[in-house]
Amino acid sequence: MTDELTRWITDYGYWAVFFGTMIEGETAAFLSGIAAHNQLLSYSWTMLFAALGGIVSDNVLFLVGRFSGSRILPRFKRHQNKIARVQQLIRQRENVIIIGIRFAYGMRTVGPIIIGASKVNPLKFLVLNIFGGAIWGCGIVSIGYFVSSIVLRLPIHSYFLWAMIAIIFILLLLFWFKKKYRSSKK
Structure with a gap:
């Protein structure tokens, strides 16, 4: 890494992890795991800030769904079948969905909104979201950490990497772009 990037990570690292996981979840958590492996950040603090970022963003999205979900969700016209399916799953397995929605592809943002619109008890969501966020934050940061350790052992030149x-x-x-182009044609 360059000296400037290293300095930026060490100066703003944990805040970058926190806000990065709020905005671009998995990518920020994965990259922060790489930074932790390179000893630019503490592994345990990185997991904590990644989990907190995910927890805070999901709680904000839950509240958006709780108070505005009935106005927001109908705007996703192409996804009404998926939304109905998730709402059905929430009724069947509420706890599992609250903990696991962040791991479902394409549900990272809209999932907590759907849960909030489903009138799930806010305290129950908070407790289960903390549990799910801790699993998510520790898991994704750890994947980045261990992938980094494997890649650094490979006998490759830096330009190849x-x-x-x-x-x-x-x-x-x-x-x-392909996905965006397809969605704009529909």
Whole structure:
């Protein structure tokens, strides 16, 4: 890493982890795990701030759903079947859904809104969300930490690693643009 990036991470690291996990969850938590492995951040503090960021953002989204869900959810016209399915699952397995929704692909943002709109008890959501957020924060940061340790053991040159990261980034961008293009055509 460059000296400037290293300095930025050490100066703002935990706040970056906290706000990063609020905005871009898994990516920020994974990258913070890499920073912890490189000893730019404390592993335990990184897990704590990642979990807190996820917990706070999910609670805010839950409250949005609780107070505005009936106005917001109908706007997702293409996703009404998925929303109805999640609402049915909430009625069947409320505790499991509250803890696990953050792990379901495509549900990171809308999941807590649906749960809030389902009139789940706020205290129950808070307690289960803390539990789920702790599992999520520790898990994703740990994955980043251990992936970093494996990658650093590989006998590759740094330019090859940067090329692989660039290729993965470009593929993710292409996937995102393709998905956005498809959704705009519907």
